[in-house]
Amino acid sequence: MKRFEIVDTPINPQAYSDLVLHPAAGAVTVFTGHVREWTHGVRTLYLAYEAYIPMAEKKLAEIGAEMEEKWPGVQVAIAHRIGELKISDIAVVIAVSSPHRKEAYEANEYAIERIKEIVPIWKKEIWEDGEQWIGAQKKYPEKGSGSQ
Amino acid sequence: MKRFEIVDTPINPQAYSDLVLHPAAGAVTVFTGHVREWTHGVRTLYLAYEAYIPMAEKKLAEIGAEMEEKWPGVQVAIAHRIGELKISDIAVVIAVSSPHRKEAYEANEYAIERIKEIVPIWKKEIWEDGEQWIGAQKKYPEKGSGSQ
Amino acid sequence: MITVHYFARLRELTGKGEESLDRASLTVEELLDWAEETYPGFGKETIHVAVNEEYARKEDVIQSGDVCAFIPPVSGG
Amino acid sequence: MITVHYFARLRELTGKGEESLDRASLTVEELLDWAEETYPGFGKETIHVAVNEEYARKEDVIQSGDVCAFIPPVSGG
Numbered sequence: 001m002k003r004f005e006i007v008d009t010p011i012n013p014q015a016y017s018d019l020v021l022h023p024a025a026g027a028v029t030v031f032t033g034h035v036r037e038w039t040h041g042v043r044t045l046y047l048a049y050e051a052y053i054p055m056a057e058k059k060l061a062e063i064g065a066e067m068e069e070k071w072p073g074v075q076v077a078i079a080h081r082i083g084e085l086k087i088s089d090i091a092v093v094i095a096v097s098s099p100h101r102k103e104a105y106e107a108n109e110y111a112i113e114r115i116k117e118i119v120p121i122w123k124k125e126i127w128e129d130g131e132q133w134i135g136a137q138k139k140y141p142e143k144g145s146g147s148q
Numbered sequence: 149m150k151r152f153e154i155v156d157t158p159i160n161p162q163a164y165s166d167l168v169l170h171p172a173a174g175a176v177t178v179f180t181g182h183v184r185e186w187t188h189g190v191r192t193l194y195l196a197y198e199a200y201i202p203m204a205e206k207k208l209a210e211i212g213a214e215m216e217e218k219w220p221g222v223q224v225a226i227a228h229r230i231g232e233l234k235i236s237d238i239a240v241v242i243a244v245s246s247p248h249r250k251e252a253y254e255a256n257e258y259a260i261e262r263i264k265e266i267v268p269i270w271k272k273e274i275w276e277d278g279e280q281w282i283g284a285q286k287k288y289p290e291k292g293s294g295s296q
Numbered sequence: 297m298i299t300v301h302y303f304a305r306l307r308e309l310t311g312k313g314e315e316s317l318d319r320a321s322l323t324v325e326e327l328l329d330w331a332e333e334t335y336p337g338f339g340k341e342t343i344h345v346a347v348n349e350e351y352a353r354k355e356d357v358i359q360s361g362d363v364c365a366f367i368p369p370v371s372g373g
Numbered sequence: 374m375i376t377v378h379y380f381a382r383l384r385e386l387t388g389k390g391e392e393s394l395d396r397a398s399l400t401v402e403e404l405l406d407w408a409e410e411t412y413p414g415f416g417k418e419t420i421h422v423a424v425n426e427e428y429a430r431k432e433d434v435i436q437s438g439d440v441c442a443f444i445p446p447v448s449g450g
Contacts, residue, residue, distance in 0.1 A: 013178070014162055023235050026184035029177060029256075030161070033450050036174035036247065049449070050381050052442050055426040056449075080449055087171050092450050099184065105257045108177075112249060112450055120423070120442070121449030122381035133382040135419070135446025181373050197372070198304050200365050203349040204372075228372055240373050260373055268346070268365070269372030270304035281305040283342070283369025 003077045004060035006053045006121075011081050016095035020075040025097035027104040031112060033092040035085045045126050049082040049091060052120040056080065059119040063111055067096070070110070071103040078111060080121055091123075151225045152208035154201045154269075159229050164243035168223040173245035175252040179260060181240040183233050193274050197230040197239060200268040204228065207267045211259055215244070218258070219251040226259060228269055239271075298358055300327070301365035306343070310335050325354040327364065343368050375435055377404070378442035383420070387412050402431040404441060420445050 003019060013030050021028060035047050064076040077095045085091055094111045098104040115121075123134045151167060161178050169176060183195050212224040225243045233239055242259045246252035263269075271282045298317045302310050322330070324347070328340040344367040345352050351367070358364055375394045379387045399407070401424070405417040421444040422429050428444070435441055 013165070017161070017180070021182065021236060023185040025236070026182055028180045028182060030180075031249070031252070032165070032176045032178075033249070034169065034174055034176060037171040050384075051449070052378065052380055052423070052426075052444070055423055055442065058426055088169060088173070101179070101181070101257075101260060104179070105253060109249075109253045116447070116450045118428075118447070119449050120380065120444050120447055122445065123448040124381070133385075133445070134448040135382075198307075199372070200301065200303055200346070200349075200367070203346055203365065206349055264370070264373045266351075266370070267372050268303070268367050268370055270368065271371040272304070281308075281368070282371040283305075 002057070004057055004064055005079050006051050006056050006060075007079055007081050008083045009081070011079055011090040011093050013090065013093045013095070016077040016079060016093050019077040020095045020097035022075065022097065024073075024099055025075070026099050027101035028095065028097045029101075029104040029108040030096075031092075031094040031108050032090045033112070035087050035089050035091060037087045039125070042125075042127055044087070045128060046087070047085045047091070048124040048126065049080070049085065050122050050124070051080065051082050053082075056120050060115070063114045063119070066114065067107045067110060071098065071107045074098045074103055074107045076107070076111065078115070080115070080119070082121070150205070152205055152212055153227050154199050154204050154208075155227055155229050156231045157229070159227055159238040159241050161238065161241045161243070164225040164227060164241050167225040168243045168245035170223065170245065172221075172247055173223070174247050175249035176243065176245045177249075177252040177256040178244075179240075179242040179256050180238045181260070183235050183237050183239060185235045187273070190273075190275055192235070193276060194235070195233045195239070196272040196274065197228070197233065198270050198272070199228065199230050201230075204268050208263070211262045211267070214262065215255045215258060219246065219255045222246045222251055222255045224255070224259065226263070228263070228267070230269070297360055298322075298327075299363045300331075301363070303365065303368065305368055306335075306338070306366050309337060320360050322358055323354065324352045324356050324358065327358060328354075331366065339368075374437055375399075375404075376440045377408075378440070380442065380445065382445055383412075383415070383443050386414060397437050398434055400431065401429045401433050401435065404435060405431075408443065416445075 096108045228240045244256040324345045332338045332340045346365040401422045409415045409417045423442040
């Protein structure tokens with residue numbers, strides 16, 4: 001088990017929370033993103049996630065490093081699941097520990113925003129009458145070309 | 149097991165997360181407050197928490213109702229432990245589910261602030277060379293007298 | 297008869313978790329004054345009173361049968 | 374020889390997860406142009422290229438031995 005990983009089996013949030021807990025930590029925030037049944041009035045049957053695994057793990061670790069620089073004292077673990085996920089399954093877990101609570105909340109929310117921006121993972125929604133790869137990338141990665 | 153409760157045994161965060169998860173929930177945030185070894189340079193040996201149990205459970209439920217009104221669609225579970233807690237033990241857990249992540253973060257942070265304001269629970273820090281009941285209440289409860 | 301509960305610092309100061317007051321009625325302010333006189337160092341300025349598990353104002357009247365609690369500054373979380 | 378990876382929509386469009394290009398070097402922009410010509414509907418305007426697991430700029434030069442990946446808009450989380 002790694003602090004920043006792509007997995008293809010069910011995610012146990014407690015395992016990631018345990019990774020970041022230490023005697024100086026007064027606060028731990030754990031975010032889990034779950035497969036939602038209804039999105040914009042359309043019923044999802046299940047989701048399929050795909051990742052460019054080595055790059056995705058590297059980008060997750062980069063996000064962790066960004067967080068530790070922005071909020072000194074936080075510790076971070078992130079996992080994203082790939083493969084077929086059914087309703088309520090956990091797609092992503094972000095565990096953040098901090099001496100104080102404010103940083104644990106802020107850093108955690110930062111992580112999910114960054115994951116949605118730069119980590120090469122893709123989601124396909126499968127409905128009763130069709131399916132589609134989702135791509136809502138608004139901001140381009142910092143190192144990417146602005147014109148692409 | 150109740151959605152808003154005072155307990156005197158170790159807290160299992162997953163149990164509260166499970167309570168709030170449902171098919172329309174896309175995001176779950178779980179905050180755990182842990183006993184920290186060092187506070188302002190003083191080493192804590194352990195903590196002792198005490199509560200006015202029936203009123204504390206009522207106030208926790210009130211906070212949950214406030215959250216569901218402020219952020220429609222969120223579901224909430226909160227537990228606070230009392231008795232003697234050692235370093236890294238969980239004192240409080242707040243689980244919030246929401247269709248979308250922003251509300252799950254905001255509502256969760258709101259809960260811990262309100263707990264620290266209005267819920268009749270008290271913490272005693274026990275150090276190597278002494279002990280003290282902590283009371284950092286800054287804001288008075290809304291229904292309390294302003295001059296007290 | 298009015299029941300009063302003591303918690304945390306106040307439980308240690310008074311040496312008891314609760315007691316009964318043989319009074320028909322009194323205000324929250326009078327209850328605080330009584331406690332301050334009875335238990336030196338009570339520190340009523342920082343203490344709220346709950347009546348029947350709800351925070352009360354100083355002018356609220358406590359009746360026989362009510363359950364009161366002194367609520368020193370809370371420190372949960 | 375340059376290795377290129379395809380993911381998600383692009384994997385389905387091209388019908389393959391990866392392939393090798395027998396080129397000594399080319400720019401990221403040239404790689405995107407090649408893909409657009411080879412696979413109608415590729416949609417290069419929305420696609421980034423990673424070279425050796427790092428996002429690359431259009432003017433960056435890809436060398437033989439590099440591992441590239443086309444990165445359509447991401448949707449993790």
